[in-house]
Amino acid sequence: MHSATKTYLKKKNLIATERDSTGVEFESYQDRKVTVDDGCPVDSDGNYITYLFGNGAVALGNGSPVGHVATEFDRDKQTGGGIDYLINRKAFILHPRGIAYTGKTRTKVETPLRTELAMAENWNPVYEPKQLRIVAIKHKLG
Numbered sequence: 073m074h075s076a077t078k079t080y081l082k083k084k085n086l087i088a089t090e091r092d093s094t095g096v097e098f099e100s101y102q103d104r105k106v107t108v109d110d111g112c113p114v115d116s117d118g119n120y121i122t123y124l125f126g127n128g129a130v131a132l133g134n135g136s137p138v139g140h141v142a143t144e145f146d147r148d149k150q151t152g153g154g155i156d157y158l159i160n161r162k163a164f165i166l167h168p169r170g171i172a173y174t175g176k177t178r179t180k181v182e183t184p185l186r187t188e189l190a191m192a193e194n195w196n197p198v199y200e201p202k203q204l205r206i207v208a209i210k211h212k213l214g
Contacts, residue, residue: 073101073122074112080213119210126205128169135163137182168206170199 073081081087081101088100099106104124113121136142146157167173174196178184188194197204 073106073108074114074120075108075110076114076213077112077120077122077211078106078108118212120213122209122211124207124209129205131165131167131169133165133167135165137163139182168204170197170204172196172198 078087078099086101087106089097090100091097112123140161140163142161144159146159148155148157172195173184174194175184175188176193177191178188178194184194
């Protein structure tokens with residue numbers, strides 16, 4: 073949620089501070105952990121969008137994009153007695169479960185741009201709507 077949304081809810085005493093088993097404090101709203109991100113959309117009419125994520129809403133995986141070199145060696149022979157480098161790379165994928173990326177509109181081969189990820193025509197739901205674990209709530213403050 074946006075920081076303005078959190079501030080509004082906190083003033084209404086709807087945000088609770090909880091502590092997990094290791095003593096780390098976190099805030100919650102209706103038993104859901106709160107993550108503040110001022111990148112959440114706000115339009116010119118003052119409408120905010122807050123996202124709710126259910127458990128397992130986003131999957132994490134390892135990718136292998138076209139041309140990806142996972143491990144390579146390099147040597148700088150002019151530094152001191154020479155320095156050897158071992159370079160390791162990983163490609164991580166975060167993906168919303170229940171929605172397939174189609175890539176209908178894409179300019180680059182290796183990865184889509186953020187603007188392309190925001191296009192509805194690049195996504196196709198494969199779960200029933202009630203089974204999707206991501207919800208966007210459009211609201212005003214006050």
